[in-house]
Amino acid sequence: MRRELAPTAPGIVERVVLSPDGRFVFGSTDDAVFLFERDGTERWSFPRVPAETLNVCEGSPPLFSCGTWNGTLRVHVPDGFAWQRPVGGLVAAVAASESAGRVAAGSWDGTVAVFGLDGTPLARHRLDDAVQRLAVPPVGGLVLAYLASGRVVALDSGGEVWRAELGEPLLALASSGHETFAATPAGGFVFLDAEGRVTRRRPPVHRLVLAATASGGAWAACVETPPLLRLFRPEDGSGWETPLPAAPTSLALAGDAETPVCLVGVPPGRILAFNRWQVTVEEPLGGTDELTSLTRWGTEAAAIGDGGRTVVLVDLPALRRWLPPPRLVLKVGAAALVAGRVGTLALAVTNEGGRAASRIELRVASEFLRATRTEALGDLEPGETRQLRVAVEPERAGELLLTLTITFQDGPGETSSELRQEVVEVRPPAG
Numbered sequence: 001m002r003r004e005l006a007p008t009a010p011g012i013v014e015r016v017v018l019s020p021d022g023r024f025v026f027g028s029t030d031d032a033v034f035l036f037e038r039d040g041t042e043r044w045s046f047p048r049v050p051a052e053t054l055n056v057c058e059g060s061p062p063l064f065s066c067g068t069w070n071g072t073l074r075v076h077v078p079d080g081f082a083w084q085r086p087v088g089g090l091v092a093a094v095a096a097s098e099s100a101g102r103v104a105a106g107s108w109d110g111t112v113a114v115f116g117l118d119g120t121p122l123a124r125h126r127l128d129d130a131v132q133r134l135a136v137p138p139v140g141g142l143v144l145a146y147l148a149s150g151r152v153v154a155l156d157s158g159g160e161v162w163r164a165e166l167g168e169p170l171l172a173l174a175s176s177g178h179e180t181f182a183a184t185p186a187g188g189f190v191f192l193d194a195e196g197r198v199t200r201r202r203p204p205v206h207r208l209v210l211a212a213t214a215s216g217g218a219w220a221a222c223v224e225t226p227p228l229l230r231l232f233r234p235e236d237g238s239g240w241e242t243p244l245p246a247a248p249t250s251l252a253l254a255g256d257a258e259t260p261v262c263l264v265g266v267p268p269g270r271i272l273a274f275n276r277w278q279v280t281v282e283e284p285l286g287g288t289d290e291l292t293s294l295t296r297w298g299t300e301a302a303a304i305g306d307g308g309r310t311v312v313l314v315d316l317p318a319l320r321r322w323l324p325p326p327r328l329v330l331k332v333g334a335a336a337l338v339a340g341r342v343g344t345l346a347l348a349v350t351n352e353g354g355r356a357a358s359r360i361e362l363r364v365a366s367e368f369l370r371a372t373r374t375e376a377l378g379d380l381e382p383g384e385t386r387q388l389r390v391a392v393e394p395e396r397a398g399e400l401l402l403t404l405t406i407t408f409q410d411g412p413g414e415t416s417s418e419l420r421q422e423v424v425e426v427r428p429p430a431g
Contacts, residue, residue, distance in 0.1 A: 002284075004310040007034050008045055012308035017054045019062050020296040021383030024078065025311055026056055026064045033066055035076065038300075038313065044080050057096035057103065058296075060385065063117060065103055067091025073105040075119065083119035087111055095134035095143070104143045106131025112145050112155060123157045133173055140177030140194070146170045152182055154196060162196025171211035172220070181220070181234055183211035189220060191234065202237060210251040218257035219276075223248055223264070231262045231274060240278050250291040254298030259324055259354060261298040265291045273298065273319055281318040297323050297354045297382055323354030325410050328380070328418060330362075332404075337426045339397040344389040345424070349406065351380040357408040362388075365403045368395050380408075397428035 007013060011029030018025060024043070025036040028051035035043040051066040051074075064076040068091055074084045089109030096103040102122065104114045110127040112134070123143075133146040142161065145153045150168055154161040168184035175181075179199075180192040189202040189211070210223040213234075221231045227247050232239030250265035262274045271283045271291065285291070285303065293302045299319050305312035333346030345364065351357050360377040370393040377386050394400050402424060407417045 002315075003040065003313045004305060005036050005040050005313065006310050007036070008042060013304050013311060014308070015051065015054050016292050016302050016304055016311050017056050018293040018295055018300065018302045018313075019056050020058045021381065022295040022300045023381075023384070024056075024062065024064070025302060025313065026054055027311055028054060028066065033064075033074075033076070035064060035078065036311070043078055044076070046076075046081065049074060052090055052092050053094050055094040055096055055103075057098055057117070058383070059098035059117070063096060063103065065094050065096060065105075067094045067105050067107075071107065073103070073113065073115070075103065085113065085115055085119055085121065087113045093131050093134040093145075095136045097136040097138050099138040100136050100141075102136055102143070104134050104136050106134050106145055110147075112143060114143055114155075114157075123155070125155050125159060127153060133170055135173050135175050135180075137175040137177035137180075140175075142175070142177065144173060144175055144180060146173055146182075152180070152192075152196075154180070164190075164192055164196050164198070166190065171208055171222075172213050174213035174217050176217045179217065181213065181217065183208060183213075183220075183222060185209070189222070189234065202232075202234075210248060212251045212253045212262075214253040214255065214257075214260055219253055219255075219260040219262075221251060221253050221262045223251055229262070229264060229274070231260070231276070231278075239276075242274070242278060244272070252291050252294050252298070254294050254296060255322075255354075256324070259297075259322060261319060261322060263291060263294065263298055263301070271301065271314075271316065273316065275322050279322075283314070283316045283318060285314055295382075299323070320355060323382075325353050326351050326355050326357035326380070326382075326408060326416070327353035328357060328360070328406050328408060330404055330406060330420060332402075332422045332424065337392070337394050337400065337424060338430075339394050339426050339428055341429065342391055342393045344391055345402075346387070346389055347404075348385055348387045349377060349380065350385040351382055354382055355410060356381050357410060360386075360406065360408040362390075363403075363405040363407070364390050364392060365405070366394075366400055368400055369393065369402075370395055394426045397426050400424050400426045 016027040034045040050069040055065045057063040061077045089107030093106035108130040112125040114123040129147040129149040135144040172183040188204040227244035255261040337343040358379040365372040
């Protein structure tokens with residue numbers, strides 16, 4: 001299914017990025033940034049923001065960042081503008097990680113500025129060349145910067161930790177915090193340890209034209225010329241290769257360590273998708289050959305259409321059969337409960353699986369609750385979170401053992417149920 005969104009921001013659309021869960025479309029024109037929901041509802045548009053690069057950091061709430069031509073890092077949330085900080089120069093690189101708790105921005109004047117997710121300044125570095133790309137590992141406290149001179153520099157709060165000479169244009173850069181790997185046209189994939197030393201290489205047979213890495217570094221993909229696609233595990237090199245019918249225009253990896261999805265945009269206007277067993281499906285992309293952005297599982301793609309006048313969203317339903325089933329994760333917040341009185345439990349349910357969960361029900365029970373409560377949550381898409389408050393009346397003070405049961409459907413007639421227990425504190429009534 002193809003949908004076209006017509007941004008109200010003036011100008012031609014230059015960049016567009018999907019949030020990992022597919023709920024939001026973040027884009028820019030030559031002088032504005034905008035945010036849409038997947039159904040086409042406009043959340044906001046800010047004029048006079050000349051964005052050079054866009055980034056989406058998954059989280060609660062997600063952060064929509066842009067580096068600008070006027071030397072600032074500007075960060076938004078779904079409800080609007082959040083904060084802005086000066087960086088200097090033209091901010092051409094932005095990277096962020098919720099688990100690392102940092103947003104990094106790099107500019108053409110060699111500045112790398114690091115901030116907390118709330119905008120708190122954490123570090124500022126001045127390097128000897130223009131910053132073209134950044135990566136924020138999920139652990140380890142580092143920021144990786146790729147410079148125009150062909151170097152990768154690792155930085156912590158105190159300054160430079162190590163540097164590695166690549167000497168070529170960069171095609172891909174990723175890090176787990178314990179290992180870094182980069183891809184270049186002639187050198188292929190280079191793997192570096194925590195001190196920047198090369199531990200192994202995977203050179204190409206010919207020359208790389210495209211490269212991509214999956215989140216966490218479990219999988220990597222590359223296209224050599226003549227067009228040959230490779231999907232492999234960086235840790236041991238296992239994988240497969242297959243010729244492509246035409247020179248690709250884009251390459252991306254989605255999925256997780258167990259369910260990787262490799263997607264290639266090829267003319268005329270189609271996507272070839274491969275899983276780890278080399279099973280292939282083909283989907284029309286609709287008016288463009290280039291995948292601008294994908295959701296976490298690769299089931300939705302975004303592109304720019306109609307000469308930059310629209311944003312094109314394409315659903316890729318054939319890929320859903322590869323995805324892992326729903327996995328509902330329940331978190332219980334602080335509960336202010338008093339014995340003999342009605343209080344509330346703050347709960348959050350997140351679908352961390354690859355398929356939607358439907359007809360979700362949550363049952364809260366305990367032998368020391370006056371009544372069992374059942375709440376209908378509706379449906380949850382992959383990556384979606386539902387927050388709710390459940391009214392309960394405990395009958396005694398002390399530790400209250402709750403039994404929480406989530407029931408949902410994964411596909412027609414397939415009902416699943418998950419149970420967990422949680423202890424909350426109940427205070428005695430005052431006086």
